[in-house]
Amino acid sequence: MNQQAQILEDLRRTSPLGPRDEPLSRILLDAGALSPQALLSATAEAARLNRPLAQVIEAEDLLPLADLLDAQAQRHGVPVLRRDAHPPDETALAALPARFCLDHAVLPWFRRGDTLVLATARPDDFPRILTKLPPDIGPVTMAITSEAEIHTTISESHGTALARGAETLRPAADSCRDLVRLDRSAGAVAAVALVLSVGLLALAPQMFFGGALALALGSLIVAQGMKLAALVATLRRPLPAPPDELRMPPQPPVVTLLVPLYRERAIARALVARLSRLTYPRTLLDVILILEEHDDQTRAALAEAHLPRWIRTLEVPQGQPMTKPRALNYALNFARGTIIGIYDAEDAPAPDQVDRVVAHFAQAPRDVACLQGVLDFYNPRANWLSRCFAIEYASWFRVLLPGLVRLGLAVPLGGTTVFLRRDALEAVGGWDAHNVTEDADLGMLLARRGYRTDVIPTVTREEANNRAWPWIRQRSRWLKGYAITWWVHSRHPRALWRDLGPWRFFGVQTLFLATLAQFVLAPVLWSFWLILLGLPHPLDGVMSDASRRVLIGTFLSAEAISLAFGIIALARSPHRRLIPWVPTLFLYFPLGTFAIYKALWEVLRKPFYWDKTDHGHSAPDGPGADLPRG
Template identity: 40%
Template sequence: MPASDRGAVALRRGENQAQVAGLLLEGVPGGRGQGDGHREVVGHGGGQAHRGGQGTPADDGTGSQHRADESASTVFVWQQIALAAVLAAGTLICAVLWFSTTMLVLVAAINVAVALAVGAKALISTVGTAWETVEQVTDAEVAALVDTELPVYTILVPVYKEAGIVGLLMRNLADLDYPREKLEILLLLEEDDPETLAAALAAAPPDFVRIVVVPHSMPKTKPRACNVGLAFAHGEYVVIYDAEDRPDADQLKKSLIAFRKGGDDLVCVQAALNYFNAKENLLTRMFTLEYSSWFDYTLAGLDKLRLPIPLGGTSNHFRTDMLRDLGGWDPYNVTEDADLGIRASAQGHRVAVVNSTTYEEANMAVGNWIRQRSRWIKGYMQTVLVHTRHPWRLLGAVGPRQAAGFALLIGGTPLMFLASPWLYAMFVVQLIWPGLLTGTLPSWLVTVSMGNLLLGNGVIIYLSLLAGFKRRSYALVPFALFSPIYWLLHSIAAYKGAWQLVTKPFYWEKTNHGLSSHVQPEPVEVRGAVPAEDSATTWSAGRRHAAAERQDGVRPSAIAGGLSRLGLSSEEQA
């Protein structure tokens, strides 16, 4: 197969590691070793920015096709800029001429935004709670599957600068209950990350793991790497996992059954996400409560109400052909998953949830958390801007109920975070200088604002209480009372995200993983390839260890230091 100077390179086990590392360091992927039978090259010039004309399918540099007006590559269209300018100028002029009335309208608008967003979340989550013991897929259905009749499943794992947890990733994926001959794992590495490549090669994965080196280009985002992976995928179904993910062992099989039961319009099945390091500190506890509420109640409610589901960043399973028809992920959108969920709905497809959980590492540092959350909120803003470019078209495509659900959830969420501090400011002013606000605003509006703030916080606290209770994480439940503080952190992240939307719209705030004491980075031991039978032993041992680790909560590093050592320690234990 011919190699391209800027093409993605897929490596199989046995590839000359030193040669590849050398190529990466030289910045000339695929420049040598052509036609050696181990390397595939797909895709096109990765350095080309995605700037196609409106309505014209444009190449994003990875083989995926996007309509430019469905991509966040253009942040604002002129109509949106004009509307924002008119609103800003109008507000300014009105404030000069009729200050009290303008303030009344602004405060009322903030109240309406917060009340609608909180109300929608409460309503959707309440519907979700009603199905708390319903299993979309039962164990009996999983047991009835015949391995020989299963389709090929592709797992995409984008990894960047995460050399320390590659070995752990291999172990976690080895825990999956799926026939190895039907499994294809694509490890998506970036060209400028030779350390992770070295670690991946040192882990000596078996043949069904392929390492794909994504050529350097901008924007350097996870969705761009996933699009490259999608071009390589041979599976009938494809799923994305992050480097630190620990999916339930039967997740692939459950998703497969969910697809079979879900009908032809079902494009994606989303598994629940939760955290394995919930009790590490206050932030991880709050994050876990939030995720429990979001994935167990809110997404379940969206599913039952047949509203558009913004996908989570990982553990979303797709029908590969339908995903390709949708154009893959938008590499310019920093929450490409949420965007894809909405785009799928707009094209008449459906997203469902499945009763399986992937355990991730909760962010345990405030700075790291704000970086991650500002990216998510910025991505929601991008998604709203993209899908409201043609509001009438959206309304016609998805209908008024779904459009309202999209506006309230995707649009309402950042709006609520941006608006909340102003309500808090009013609260503080009212506490310290009673009567000051009523000099400008009618007293009924001040009362409504205070009530709105209290009620909104009450709803958020209560949903977290219920979510913790439902997961039987009783020890976490009292921490739900800290939700107002946690939500103020969201507001900080929202303002950062809004600022970045203007200044650095495509900048991907990298989340640092491996900070938890549950995920101690393992020393990378670069060595040559190992025989196939050795790696097979390693993988089965890894599976047993991952199961034991989850059951017992033992730190991975306490079990074994690296993938290569697992095989030995396992045999010794046996």
């Protein structure tokens, strides 16, 4: 007996006699599958969320999935299909595109003569799905299966194609993937610039240092000016306090949370526990833990952690580049939500964070496509480096980013606690799979396409990277991505000007170029320590006393702005005890200079290399430290 004949015989034996004209609740109650109390509670929840009862039962893990599928099959009078008993026919799978199957939770399982047996995980929605099928698909009959079976089959049959699509989802004009074509020319330009710089330094050191000093001072003044403007903007219009009562929409949406993981042996169990604190209804929560296909380490760690049904894993087929944005693009195909959120492996979000995101989106204009939460650390007291990192994050997320929003400038997103309207995300082409700061790049592209980003007062705690070399590696990836993002969006300046307008155009140039130039040219400013130490300086012969006083005044003013920035940022955070450490930042930021030179080397040699940050090396400062408190 061939496979199809065997399947038909199995279906004849197992198919119900006909549909039961009764609600699912009655079938479950008659079968004794659920207690009356549990069924009443689930029915009330389904009514409150305006969702099918089966979705509530599955999400809350009230019943074994096999029993739930059998009850649904009885209600509709159709068979249940399972891959182990009835493997899908590969020829039938070609009847519908993979994306259609994922969007509607259906799978063309096999044909019975001319009739297509279409398995669905949403039987109550089947009549509407029929209206969306291609007109030439022929007669269709329904069967029932689980969404996990559908996703597994699509992954096996279309995974490679979907992975290739994830690599080029972003249009080439908005991607950095063509950067590799510039390697030779960029290398030649860099070599020429290096030769000219060394030659100028040898033959005319005063001219070299004078030009470098002018650039360094210019970038310092511009960067500190932007800080000051952002600070004033937030003082005039501070970030609003979280509302005491959330105004949720009448029918809250499904929210998908994408969590890319790679070599996360130590963090997996803690991650599941932290995500389980979220108070958003489980029925509407779709958490996808994204693994790389060959990552046995993370797979083994997750196998030891009990995953609730609203958390699922997804493996990304091997391919290049192996980056976080490529994994996100792939997972987007399998997401159920109309709001997409991003978390990192070590994140501990506020329990009501998703509720606040949904409420904010419901009340915001449609052009608000993205919400950025506040990032903080749960181990700031681990050592000096973590203290400085916490001060820097407070400055960035509690002052600078809100200030950029208040000033009407484009917002470079943080890599986590970012929430997006799915339609807007897909409209701009998802993430650039080749950009190692896909977050900053996405923020720029959203602004160019007319969307806005809001910073909302909800906090996610994460692990501060507090070891020197891993910190430099992480920061070099960020700075490399900043350089590449600036290049992508500025390679056609007229188009950028047209998309953003003059105010935001200059904001982009200021933010990216000033940041990069400050780290690159920092050694020029450090050279003035020679004067304080009584040592000769290359500009001794051309600097007057007046110019020295101007320099000293500039340095002191910049330091005063940085001190005020850090102190005010900490005053808005739970880390006020770190204020005495703010003056030590002048010893912290030089690490960024080591990182920028590593980054510039990688831009030329391996621009798409993702320098992985390892997590799980620094535990929370104490019990409950990973619970956000403002």
